[in-house]
Amino acid sequence: MPASTPPTDVPALPEKPKRSRTGWFVGLGIAVVAAVVAIVLVVVNVAGSGAATAGKVTVRIGTTEQAAPYWPILKREAAKQGIDIQVVGFRDYTQANPALADGQIDLNLFQHLQFLADYDVQSKQDLVPIASTLVVPLPLYSTKYKSVDAIPQGAKIAIPNDATNQARALLVLQKAGLLKLKNGGNTLATPADIDASASRVSVIPVDAAQTAPALSSADGAIVNNNFALTAGLDPKSALFQDDPASSTAEPYINAFVARDKDKGNKTFLKVAELYHTKAVSDAVLAESKNTAVIVQKPQAELIGILDGLKKTIAEAK
Incomplete structure (x- = not known):
């Protein structure tokens, strides 16, 4: 078929308090800061399998199309499975991949395989597609x-x-x-x-x-x-x-993308599976005015397509 600006809702570490002249207050201050930092680190640590909160698992998904009408439906379906989807919006195509590579988000959904291959090669990253979504004609x-x-x-x-x-x-x-x-x-x-x-x-x-x-x-x-x-x-x-249904359109299959270490994460795969429920798919097709083609390819096949594209790009350099 788009340096990352971190999402504004990523928790930040608190400012270090000023040193007190009284030893007792110093000790108390250190204890409080340690406790707060520990809590913040638990909240921030969402990279591997989502953050568990109040019996739910939070999955943060980066996208450039955060206003798309299918997101509320996908979030509702995920909530039924105990998954809290947090949609993190980015202004353009250049931001969501670095944010994923840096662990600021868990998944992203905005790009096709050709765009991902170019990013991986140019940035020396190993982001991978975990599930296909659709192909949109150009x-x-x-x-x-x-x-x-x-x-x-x-x-x-x-x-x-x-x-x-x-x-x-x-x-x-x-x-x-x-x-x-x-x-x-x-x-x-x-x-x-x-x-x-x-x-x-x-x-x-x-x-x-x-x-x-x-x-x-x-x-x-x-x-x-x-x-x-x-x-x-x-x-x-x-x-x-x-023709979005032709084999020549394979490089332009859009996908949920994760870090390589998370490609087998069951929660992330469940989110991708929910995308293909009828309620979500109907909303996706309606938004595209029925021009998009929903695609369901095995993860291994998607990774194979990606690897072929990366090889072509690397050889051309």
Whole structure:
């Protein structure tokens, strides 16, 4: 298809009290500080299996889509299982993976496998998918033309400029017959791979959030589903999109992601399982206006896809 800013609700250690001149007060102060620090450490220690509180296990999940309507439903279903889901919102795609790697959250849910592979390789981390969720198509929109065939020679198309979504956008435009990539392109393609002499359009890389606004000036734009819906674009008006059910869409499967040591955590796997209950899935599909495809692949298969993508990225460096 986005340095971490720690979530504001992560407990902070108390300030160290000023030293008293009286020995008795010093001893009492040390005891109080030790007790408080011990309590705080218990609260903060959520990395391995969630924090147990009042008979419930707390699982903190980072996302860039904290306002999505399926979260209250997922939280309600989890509560029935004794799991308290705390949704931790991040402003953009660059923050949720570092927060997970640092142990500030237990899971995250915002990215596809290609994005995760790039992060793991670039940051030398070992975050892994523990369960799949969905694939969302990547569509081409235009406010000037009603079909792909109507787009003229020399037209300019805005595409996301982040590495993973940019490559996917180029593959979409190639599939639509609007441009040609040297050697067919791959999930690491960049504008430099465009065969200009064999292409009908050129591209304008912009921030993913600016692709929808770019429709006012460009001839078309590849717009991620979340930004398209925010901008009020109707998915049915898309001129073209990739097929989310095809094997070529595997790099773009979205997933619950955890640290490698937690990939077998039963509580985390239960949360992922609850995502696929009918109530949650129906809300997810409704939000996407039925453009998304729910995906259920075994964890081992997801990790295998991730490892293949990481190998490709590493070899290209």
